[in-house]
Amino acid sequence: MQNHKDILSDKSKNDKSKDKSVLVIGGGVGGIRAALDLAESRRNVILIDKSYSIGGLMTQLDRTFPTNNCDLCTVSPHLSETTRQLHLDLQPMTQLVELTGEAGNFIATLVTEPRYIDIEKCTACGECHKHFPDAVRFTPGLDPRAPTCMRYPQATPYSFSIDMEKITDIKALQKVCRADAINAYDTPKKTRVELASVVLSVGAQLFDPAVLDNFGGGQFDNVMTGLEYERIMSASGPFQGDLVRVSDKKRPKKVAWIQCVGSRGINKADVPYCSGVCCMYALKEAIVTKERFAENIETTIFYMDMRTYGKDYELYFNRAKNDYDIRMVRSRPHSIIEDSKTKNLSITYALEEEALQKTEEFDMVVLSTGFRIPETTLDLANRLGLELNSHHFARTDHFNPVKTSKPGIYACGVIESPKDIPETIVQASAAASMAAVHLPVVIDSSGAPEIFIPERDISGEKSRIGVFVCDCGFEIGGLIKVDKLIEFAKNRKDVVVSQAVGYGCSRDSMEIIEGLIKTHNLNRVVIGGCSPRTHETKFQDLLRRAGLNKYLVEIVNLRDQDTWAHIGQPKESQDKAFKLLHAGISGVRKSRPLIDQTLPMNQNALVLGGGVTGMTAALQLANQDIKVYLVERGPVLGGLAMSIQKTIEGDDVGPFMDKLVEIVLAHKNIQVLTKSIIVDHSGIPGRFKTGIQTGIRMNYMQLSHGVTILATGALPNRPDSYGLGTHVNITTQLELDAMIEDAPEKIKTMNHVVMIQCVGSREPGNPNCSRICCQTSIKNALRIKAINPDAQIFILYRDIRTYGFYEDYYMEARKKDVKFIRFSLDNKPIVRVENDQVSVFVDDIILGRKIQIQTDYLALSTGMIADDETTEDLSMMFHLPRTADHYFLEDHVKLRPVDMSVRGFFIAGTNHSPRTIRESITQALAAAGRAQTLLAKKEIELGAAIAKVDGSKCAACLICVRSCPFSIPFINEDGYSQIDPAKCHGCGVCAADCPAKAIQLLAYEDDQILAKLDGLFGELN
Amino acid sequence: MITAEQKPLNEILDYISPYDRIILVGCNECVTVCAAGGRKEVGLLASALHLNFLKHGRTVEIKEITLERQCDPEYAEELVSEIDRTDAILSMACGCGVQTIAARYNEKPVFPAVNTKFMGASVSQGIWEEKCQGCGDCLLGITGGICPVARCSKHLLNGPCGGTSKGMCEIAPDVDCAWCLIWERLKALGMEKRYEEIMEAKDFRAAGGGGPRRIIRKDLSL
């Protein structure tokens, strides 16, 4: 992390933009991603959050859809990354109070609340919490007494904070803290910083249903919000991850979810928009309930429309219904009544197909509450001078969803509109990319590797080991005898220095160790202290400063895995400490200097696909002086967006596209190659070579590039359903869209228009939702109504999926008397053409009878399908994975939504999954942003923990080739296995499987592991 | 490739239990590829032997050496420096390797640690199947690339027999009927005619019926 002083000092007299920063407001998952992207692309960034540690809402979730992963596992790599970034200044408990100036030249005033704890000194030992449990901030949710007082177990920064108002005896508190980290006189700090741009990612709150008297939220023990339910299931939650009722701590047998609580409503305390994530999280909670706790827990979800519109989300929904037997009831219950004795809950609800009300009893009821913008955000928007929309979310550009009304300020995540984690991450990368345009790359940076003194060559030297044991205040030294460990280590072979260090990770101690390494000419170091997970990089940097290779240190985990884990067993922990330390000394002897290999990065980008996504990505990169090859297989740029007239917001697509094409064609950094196809590909991430055949004569050309963005789009679906293609008045929505624009006079003559949804989507063969069709049909219905208010419009649907603010248009359509008739997959409408008359027959579920509509026009919402041929060719060429329905499959559906598993490849637009123009543009900007983070490195870092083959031992048996999870090894021309260090992920599977023992995983070589075992079992005296 | 499989531990222990100093010798060719006797298996077996001896309170010295190819006398020379300090040799190579070592070091007992199985090919990771019996007179050219000698349970030359059912052999439901495969293949190649021709009885002298076989290449002989 960058030193505070560098940024906090008032440098307004110096207007060199290289000294400016980007301010990221809000440290949730979106803010973290934006800040990391900016820092990785070498822009100074300040990440502020009003809370005392970062992580936001996501850290409170138990598991996340659709992978049902443990969130801690997925978010913790992000959080530990934040403390590593050179250009990133993390400022918790900090808020923006004023912003003046304009894009490129903002001045912000920040106020940091006192933490009363010196982060540099705090070791997160928890002593303060033990003695003053009321004085620490608690975990939000059901129970304020969470098992640790950090908000979640992997808090960043790794430190506590004190609530001074609750402390009466400050001296006693200070006494408790053995690290002397309590600063009773801490005061708020006001700082002024120069900014080039701002990223707003403050998220939103979840609706508090306590205001709704009909659901008893906050009043009945066993009624809770989805988030509270997550906390109950969470391993770090109030019941240690056991699913029990709050009232009697018994396992529930029947759990119900009620959707849209406070959302999609017009009643008291409701908001009209759709929160977009609740359907998925309710399904997830129901699945996890079944999966983790008991198959026989009955789970019921009360819903209006099941909105599983994301990538592969429909499959998740189908799994929930079919594999997990989760009961889906389409109804919006009116109220919940609690039995005062049993604390069971009765839900009264009505079904569409029955006139009667039903009452059913449940043990627990979860209210699926959605997002709300809090008052504090309105204030912040005011201070920033931002316009908000009617729902109080940030108003952004229709063709650039991260661009706010104020130049230089970008929004991402839920503050822009309700959305889930992957969409938030995409927007965060997009916002970071936009924000980065306002300032140049930082050329030199303090703490960068190049400032270290050269590494000493230790080859041929006998081991000279230094052992340093940290007492971590009381945390180690108070529980075991550090002096005995020191004495023990001193008598080991090759140990030259053995010494106790107060707080090993404090600056003073680090300097002492550095000095001892130099004066005693040590060549290997063992640190006994806390976990290498949190502190290894810190000590690796220390070795580098002392002129040693960073892989010559071994961290022995004496705290987290010894003294903390065996409370009340001093003898046992002391004995274990000897053994662990011995294993560390024995292991470090076998450590070898390793090289983090690097290669120069090619600075060009290849963008495949000349549609709106490809052009946007190309332009974004080109504007930052990156040379872009834009390869399009067709004769002209434009893609599918060229055939769309208007967006649902009412914007004309044509002029926007014309302008975009014009700018792209004229840009000096973009080379447009139309009528071009990819024919070969080689190289490593950062140094790719791709061969194309281009132009009418199919000339061969080889392009060198460091990154590749795939934006090859999807195809409009055109299934043989409902008489499509048999009658001039049966078309897809695309043709209707064109007709509304080009022939309004025809629209004027129409009395009846029918639209059928989910044509060729959400059914066997193409099980996913095409996402765009609900809003497309509503858009076209509203446009028809505008031209011909008397037209009778019927939209036959299965679920209306107008997520987010699209719900406004759904409501408007209903107000304008567009009729919505629901059908089910097993009872689809029937289309007949007799005497040139198109008729649609459909069972109206509410009327309970079949109706016939003689229609003048039938528009089929056919959605999109993947361009199977293209994605297949490219996936073979580039070794990229695809989904079952032939879209490209990103590296991690939640946390790396535009990165592919092959480094240097990014995806955007509809080759990822169906999406709108606006959403494709966001992804394009995000992919460009992610590409920039790679290109900013200038060098390809290849790491050191990679598999290495000893060719002389290799029997070319192919076992590694077959067992590598990433298909990296191959048998080379010399007849032995070769593993590309740039591609190796470092898991070590090949090394363990190799029958000739020809492969070693560097940093974890067999002799190192065996030496550690030797240490564990060796004689101790 | 020659395939092999480790012998039951008890059998190995019976062989070597009288000795206190053992060389455990692997081979970096076929038995490495079929994961029966390469460096890794040598390490694992050595470890298992140690555990057994330690359990009985014995400390047996086990020297682990893996030769490039045990069936060549030159590679066998690598054991010379160790041979005086050993009581017995345990070989993880195929029968060819074991015999080469036994011939070179005839003063020491040499024991096999693996059963040599068959000439086979890898179907997928961890699975090997018999493909060839070394009959010395290859028929693959007329049987569509599928060997009836190795892959027909009855070694029929004019199959299939009545035991074929839905393309599978009667001996086990997961064994393909080689003759069904041959027929399908010939059909695909448009060579059905060949199937009609009756194959004469095979001369099994070339398969070893005439005693141990030998190949002599005058041009290479020194």
Add this chain to the structure above:
Amino acid sequence: MKIFEPEIVAFCCHYCAYTAADMAGSKRISYPANVKIIRVPCTGKVDAIHIMKAFEKGADGVYVAGCLQGDCHFKNGNTRAKYRVEQVQIILGDLGWEKQRVAMINMSAGMGERFARTALEFTQTIKQLGPSPIKITHTDINQQAIRF
């Protein structure tokens, strides 16, 4: 008579089990000090030989702890590890040892409680089994060179 305190080695993957162990510590959930952890990037790195050598050197029990099935950060390293543990179980069976002396355990990084509970359960299992059959003379063999 002295109570038997087993020596137990746990090979833990960096991403899940090792993190879970840290978490158990940070939550001060006690588990037996008999368990000593060796960190590996992925349980897929744990070779059957490493497990065997641990026994050779004197471990009474060895377990491999990785991510939950399907959650491996390297796709399927934990599945590979499971097979190798089964392989060692077969070898131990052939030697007449108890197969329960080696085990595969899965957990996510968040499962500090599970780490502690499984460490306790495994330790209890080994305590019931008693010392490793080689316990009497194991120290002699430490001096032997390890060759591959």
